[in-house]
Amino acid sequence: MAKPASLRAYLASTARSESQAVKRLRRLQACGVLSQKDCDHRLARTLPERPVGELVWFHVARIQSVPAALELLETLREERPGLACLLTTVDPLPEHITLLANVIHMPLPDECTVVVKRFLDHWQPDALGWIGDGFRPSLLWHAQEAQIASVAIAAPDCALDIDTRFLLPALRHITLSRFDHVIAGNEAQAAVWRRMGAEGREVDVLGPLEEGTLSHRFEEYGFTELSREIGTRPTWFAANLCAGEVSDILKSHATVMRRAHRLLLIATFNDDAARDTFERQAANAGLRIAHRRDLTPITEEIQILIADPGIDENALWYRAAPTSFLGASLTQDGGTSPNDAVGYGSAIVHGSHVFNHANAYARLSAAKAARLVRSDTDLSEAVRELLAPDAAAVAANAAWAVMSSGAEVSTRTADLLHDLLDVREAIDG
Known part of the structure; x- marks a missing residue:
């Protein structure tokens, strides 16, 4: 796939020697901002073993959306009980959040070409749900190159910002066009996605993904x-x-x-x-x-x-x-x-x-x-x-x-992810 000039320039900047990324992260570690484990994971080193079978990757841009992401995973598991999940965030998880079984939490890898490729080669996710904003140009480009089906999922209070140290002309447009499908929060967001190159059939206006998976576990016993x-x-x-x-x-x-x-x-x-x-x-x-x-x-x-x-x-x-x-x-x-x-x-x-x-x-x-x-x-x-x-x-x-209303968004988003996972399963089979 031909790379636009802005993307080529950006990828060239992120293809810097891995040693530079190591030095920067080691400085953060020395200041007490990162642990050794965090440094290794952001460099995609000493990663946990990949679970066997299907793996969905959720990146959650803002911590407050993690509970909604876990509810979405529970909805997916109603039909795919063995589905494993890689959950990435930029910030650490608060103590009150309890992860579900077979969920691996990691920090998002450093935006460095060598690190990104190592991360994707190790995890080989079957689908990506990017919840919120903070889009990473290099990571999303290489995910598309690896033929990982991806969905951008709107979250509350999130715009369509990309997470880069510098912004080149058209880089936002190029980054947002990496997604196979979009769940937009409203018509205004949908219009932006379409201007960024998403075709009408690829954009569903459902509302943001929010907590709201209503309980249905009640039993009449007692x-x-x-x-x-x-x-x-x-x-x-x-x-x-x-x-x-x-x-x-x-x-x-x-x-x-x-x-x-x-x-x-x-x-x-x-x-x-x-x-x-x-x-x-x-x-x-x-x-x-x-x-x-x-x-x-x-x-x-x-x-x-x-x-x-x-x-x-x-x-x-x-x-x-x-x-x-x-x-x-x-x-x-x-x-x-x-x-x-x-x-x-x-x-x-x-x-x-x-x-x-x-x-x-x-x-x-x-x-x-x-x-x-x-x-x-x-x-x-x-x-x-x-x-x-x-x-x-x-x-x-x-x-x-x-x-x-939150449950409806979660259910319809899960249906879309099921379709993408089914396609991946058919291709792999």
């Missing part, structure tokens, strides 16, 4: 019995509580019970320390507790049900409780994903510290589909208002409408 025990009692669920939230939750519960005397609180916790703190403070307040693991009947006298820490039954609690407070959000712990609560039809209440899932909460907030609280007083008011069945249903339906 729900009928639980519903019978709870009966008509008003119920709310406090999920994934941290120790610093315990006092506010218990104060709110006690406050709302002054008017709703039969109110039941179901609680799960971030860790054992939070659960111990909760039990101690609840006992001191004279609240009557039952433990799910003891199979204690939920009689009218029980005011709090503590879930079994050894079993993930959140689906059950989101179904049983019309309203859920999503924990780790009144404290500086980054919040709990709202996806399961939305998927199982529970109205959402949360604190202001939800930076781990900022995009999802921003969308819910914009649609007034979640209730933000900052204190036990705010929480009491929110729970009391949402005890009205109509109010909880309206909030839950609004949240469903918001998050299901």
